[in-house]
Amino acid sequence: RKPVTLRRLAKMKAEGEKIACLTAYDASFAQVVDAAGTDLVLVGDSLGMVIQGHATTVPVTMDDMVYHTRCVAQGLSTTFLVADMPFLSYSDPVRAVDNAGRLMQAGAAMVKLEGAAGQAEVISAMAGQDIPVCAHLGLRPQSVHKAGGFRVQGREDTAAAAMQADARALVEAGADLLLLECVPRDLAERITREAPVPVIGIGAGPGVDGQILVLYDMLGIPPGPKPRFVRDFMADADDVPAAIAAYVQAVKSGDYPAPEHGFE
Ligand code: KIV
Ligand code: NA
Numbered sequence: 001r002k003p004v005t006l007r008r009l010a011k012m013k014a015e016g017e018k019i020a021c022l023t024a025y026d027a028s029f030a031q032v033v034d035a036a037g038t039d040l041v042l043v044g045d046s047l048g049m050v051i052q053g054h055a056t057t058v059p060v061t062m063d064d065m066v067y068h069t070r071c072v073a074q075g076l077s078t079t080f081l082v083a084d085m086p087f088l089s090y091s092d093p094v095r096a097v098d099n100a101g102r103l104m105q106a107g108a109a110m111v112k113l114e115g116a117a118g119q120a121e122v123i124s125a126m127a128g129q130d131i132p133v134c135a136h137l138g139l140r141p142q143s144v145h146k147a148g149g150f151r152v153q154g155r156e157d158t159a160a161a162a163m164q165a166d167a168r169a170l171v172e173a174g175a176d177l178l179l180l181e182c183v184p185r186d187l188a189e190r191i192t193r194e195a196p197v198p199v200i201g202i203g204a205g206p207g208v209d210g211q212i213l214v215l216y217d218m219l220g221i222p223p224g225p226k227p228r229f230v231r232d233f234m235a236d237a238d239d240v241p242a243a244i245a246a247y248v249q250a251v252k253s254g255d256y257p258a259p260e261h262g263f264e
Contacts, residue, residue, distance in 0.1 A: 006110070008080075009177070013209045020039050020211065021041070022213060024075070025072065027075035030074070030075025036247075037245070037248050039079065040200070040210070041072060041076060042082045043069045045142070050214060056145075062099055064086070066102050069107055072107070073107025080110070083106070085113040093125035101129075109132060111133060112136055114142050115137065120172070123175050124173040128174075135171075135175040137163055138181040139182035139203075163183070175197065178195055179212070185264065188208050192209060203227060205262035219244075220232040231257075233246050
């Protein structure tokens, strides 16, 4: 397989081929995820929760992200590598460009930040340095303390309109990809139809250009209650590579997500 690039992701959107994405945090899992034909791997700041055991992503540092990005880059051959910008690492344009540069030099092909319209200036500074950017909208875990918890976003008409306007503003500022987390399916579908760039969803229903899950969640680790949008692919698989291959297949075929994984 040829390396997945931003151009290839745009072509997949244009041709209606679903983009299969997963998180990874180390070289060994990165190898398995790559071999399964995953299009995009995110070194998520979810590592603060699944690797470090914190209750939120807020404690994650730039050094943590650089370290795990390096580890994952070692395991990939063709999968497109995105790295998360952690809490407060993009609080102004200069800081954002410096920190994004560290992640690119660690092996990322794109960085992701959690943004509302207020991040337009930061995104345009990154775009000005030819740093590909993904803007993460909807439920933004780094804002958990201000938001007062993790919950579905964009349910009220005004919030939905604001999210649509944010998506437009951030693409206008230079975002090359959008990610929607925990957004009602109709709103996610509207944003995707309107966006000139690919839109990846998690808990955003089937009407987006691609899907992402936290690797450990879709492997059923640890056992116990999971967000409703998660499917445990280990339940019907003989081993981890088979579970990851089944996920990629299910995203490509439209089998995942099913209606019960979304929000109205
Ligand atoms: O950090 C992460 O894993 C993420 C995904 C859930 C999208 O941002
Ligand atoms: Na994240």
